[in-house]
Amino acid sequence: MNLLTLNIKELVQIEHKTRLKVSGSEMNKVDSIHNAYLYSENGIIKDFGKMSELDTNIVNSKNVNIIDAFGKTIIPAFCDSHTHLVFAGSRETEFLDKINGLSYQEITQGGGGIFNSSKKIKEISEDKLYEYSYERIKEIMSFGTGSVEIKSGYGLSTDNELKMLRVIQKLKNNVPVKIKSTFLGAHAIPLEYQNNTDKYVDIIINDMLPRVVDEGLADYIDVFCDKGFFSVAQTERILEAGIKYKLKPKIHANEMDISGGVQTGVKYNALTVDHLECIGEEEIESLKGSTTIPVVLPGVSFFQNMPYAPARKLIDAGLPLAMASDFNPGTSPSGNMQFIYSLGCIKYKLTPAEVLNAITINGAAAIELSDITGSIAKGKSADYIITKPIPSLAYIPYAFGSNKLDTLVLNGEIVYRN
Ligand code: NIG
Ligand code: FE
Secondary structure, eight states: EEEEEEEEEESEEEEOOOOSOOOOGGGGGOOOOEEEEEEEETTTTEEEEEEEGOOHHHHHOTTEEEEEOOEEEEEEOEEOOOOOOOOSSOHHHHHHHHHHTTTTHHHHHHHHHHHHHHHHHHHHHHHHHHHHHHHHHHHHHTTTTTEEEEEOOOOSHHHHHHHHHHHHHHHHHHHHSSEEEOOOOOOEGGGGGTOOOHHHHHHIIIIIIHHHHTTTTOSSEEESSSSSOOOOHHHHHHHHHHHTOEEEEEEESSSSSSSSSHHHHHHHTOSSSEOOOOOOHHHHHHTSSSSSSEEEEEEEHHHHHHHOHHHHHHTTTOOOOEEEOBBBTBOOOOOOOOHHHHHHHSOOOOHHHHHHHHHHHHOOOOOOOTOOOSSEEEBBBEEEEEEEESTTTTTTHHHHTTTOEEEETTTTTTEEOO
């Protein structure tokens, strides 16, 4: 079906020449057209421009659905490049422990944290896990997400990691959101292997990984390379094994400490290094000249009352910053990318243009989808948000907490309306 959206107050993030990512000072720029139209055929953007230049043949053609977006703004659908949205149950009891003063590490050491979610994954059926996860996909669509990466990592055993990855696979086949899946067997060391951590690394490499690859369940491999989790040496072993199977690395790096995770990511040509709350000049230097994209997760700093990653410094270093929700039950229980947009402006003090680039085109680059989504460009998938009537782009991050989405269009079809 073909779709024509008319009378758009402002069509934001247009590209006449498709770019795969936006870096450094370029991030402070988004191009837009006022009083515009946007036309797609069979899910692909064919044309856009000023209303005054609209070809009347398009309007009069038979197979076209028309949306009148008078007073409304269009931006690309959000690309959330880091989530753990396949999980069972919730962890608000730990939220209370946190309010009462326990740290994330203390909660984890007591069998909570990732272990708490791991117990719940073991108990739940694959069908139920799919049902809950499907609901979360619907929820993130209601806030404007059009592409998302989802990790395993609460299974911590071969069967349960496969259970999570099969759920992600089923979501890929059944929802209009574009999905990439990441195998994160190395999310935490199960309690029974705490005294022999390399044994668990062996299981990841020799048992889990071949099964995951055999069933074609992962696009990427991830390791939580941080203090109290996986060492640099263990991370390297796991990444090397993954690379043999052609799985590109993505790394949870430098959340708790200066872990060496960033440099390890660069060494192994990781697609992204994510978190980066604890980084200094050396880490930033190592990213320069590499193809590794830094991904920051402000929802975690907000929810955990932790320091924020130095997002401004990363942009000033000329890097292509991406920003994601890290939607997970422990450290960021929200996948609302409009709220992430607000945090990016309020807490990192980035401009609305910089954050928009970080959560659309650069988010898409962080999951290798920026050739087909993440901006309004001819030939890309028609994945966009029609906002409620708003005065300007800056209103989206400014009016935090309220949902500014009116309609979500993915693959040229209306998939959600508020
Ligand atoms: O990205 N850092 C590691 N993993 C998640 C938290 C997982 C959890 O607590 O459930 C994160 O913050
Ligand atoms: Fe994470």
